[in-house]
Amino acid sequence: MVAPVAIVLAVLVLYPLGYGFYLSLTDANEANVARDIGAFHAPATYKMVWFDNYWSVLSGADGDFYPRLIWTVIWTLSCVVLHIAIGMGLALLLNRRMRAKLLYRALLILPWAVPAFVGVFAWRLMLNSQYGVFNDMITAVGLPAQNWLATPFAQKTAVIMVNVWIGVPFNMVALLGGLQSIPKELYEAAEMDGASPWQRFVNITLPGLRPVTNTVVLLGCIWTFNMFAVIYLLLGQNTTGEADILVTFAFRKAFTGVSDYSGAATYGIVILALLLAFSTFYRRRQLKTEQA
């Protein structure tokens, strides 16, 4: 009974993917694809350009790809590192015996439960340099008001901050689950042997968490690499474009003015290839460490 699975895969995955790849080999845009609109018929006039699109992207001739790629990598790394670090810290805090634990957990998961766009718009209001609550607070204690979303550097800092806020709860919950699955006996035995808290953390907690962290890092990298809402919604339209990551850039290509299908498809395939390469490499390294 493989047939249904194969059909579903073909319809949902292979066809769109194949079509996207095909488009990336052409010079198709909204003005030259086949259209039938009422009395108006236009045949397709786009043509195959084979790997021209890839060449112009990868050779840097389009001038957009490498700056966007570098920033996307910085963005992904900083977000994932902060996600895991802060998530781990909160998980450790919550893994102790304490009162009202459920309440803390519920409160800490809240940012994740709020729809991303609501959260992002709330941040945009708070970061408003004239009317936002952040400047109200710092001017109240006598510090000068800041323009939080003005320069490319400020914008980049702001999007990372907001994405960390959104992503930490998931990491916290996943890591907390991992922590609770580590047998208590291990800690007791280590304590008997005189291991310090730091030694216990490094030698028991971290290895015990590895299956969870491996998955969380992989997921976090893929999600963050493709995180659209935070960047697109927090910065609005009047930006220098410096804070655009690959996906938001591809979106602008595909959806402003006369759509550039082939260009956006090329970016899509390149993004896919990058992530495939990354996850293959990551899985392989992971297997190696597990065998070691």
Next chain:
Amino acid sequence: MRRGISIAAAVCALALTATACGDDGDDGSTGKAKDAKDISGSLTYWDTSDATTEAPVYKQLIKDFEKKYPKIKVDYENVEFASIEQKFKSAAKTGKGAPDVMRADVGLIPEYASLHYIAPLDGTLALKGGTDDFTEGPLNTTKYQGKTYGVPSVTDTLGILYNKKLFKKAGIEKAPTTWDEFIETAKTIKKKTGVEGTYLNPDSYFLLPFLYGEGTDLADTKTKKITINSPEAVKAVTTAKKVYDQASAKVDFANSYDNMQTSFKNGEVAMLVQGPWSVTDDLSGKAFKGDESNLGFAPVPAGSTGKPQAPTGGHDLTVYQGSKNLDAAYLFTQFMTSSTSQQKVAEETATLPTRESAYTPEVTKDARIKGFHPIMKTARPRVALPQVGSLFTPLVQQYTKILQGDVSVKSGLDAAAKDFKKLLPGYTIGS
């Protein structure tokens, strides 16, 4: 006198369709001029007007339309202005779920027309009664390569809005007429009242008055040249930067538009370059509430050409090329843009009509319309390129960098011109 004739023409156009006051229209031109009363069926209309303040009057008009033509049923749908472009385009390409008639931003007409999403309207019922009555600026926005693709419904442009009390306090008699005066005025206000003189919106649309004031544009369709980095454009953007550096309140780039509005209506900024669509919002702020006469109107400042010029904005009604019921769509378009309909809309919402005959004493009684009506003379259409929407993205990015001082005016505009060239095949970068 001209107005008198136009009214007569408009009235007769309406009467023609309502009664069969003359079958002279049935000259068989493309078979479209069939008697309005015989048209039947249903059609969908996508409206982008403000859902709470403007939509009710359009809904009322639709009821009137259905009463007049009982055989036609209209499905009204209010679509948010920000999302209609995507929504319409994805529906239009596939032919599924596209509306028959849509209210489109005038800047989008060349794009839709070049993609054949919207139908040419020359010789159809939609333009029955002629176009003489429409004011020139809005009418120009409907043309693409010699054909008419829309019927002007409402119009707007940019002008100076100012706080008269603050002007008086600073001892300034009248609104500035050149950019130099604009900067001086802003500085004086800041010095005398402590209030910020102006707030520069760092958006490409709001950059256009600077460019037009130097007699240049994004590109020139006749010579197929990109002119965004021409010496005139460099001069224009240098002026804009001067306004930003010397006269403007601190700009929050991510929230520029909202902050501009809030500070102006609260009396924290004395004058803005803004459009009539913002006036209802302005009047709700504490600087103008209950004191509408405090709001002053003036044309945008002139550049070195000496002529103040701003882009024509507003909306045209368009008919989807793939509509199953073109006749009803044409008829509906005609009805919604008729002088009577426009008067009704203007009286209720204070938006600017596109027909001369709709500026009746009743309509111009409204301070908002009275203020902007003379300014409309400074309006000119945007360059009629299908890609004009795409051009705004690289332009705003470079403009932002220029204002923030990351790049010089010249190199920023050179970079924009390079991006323009990618979007405009066959164009050369002029100099």
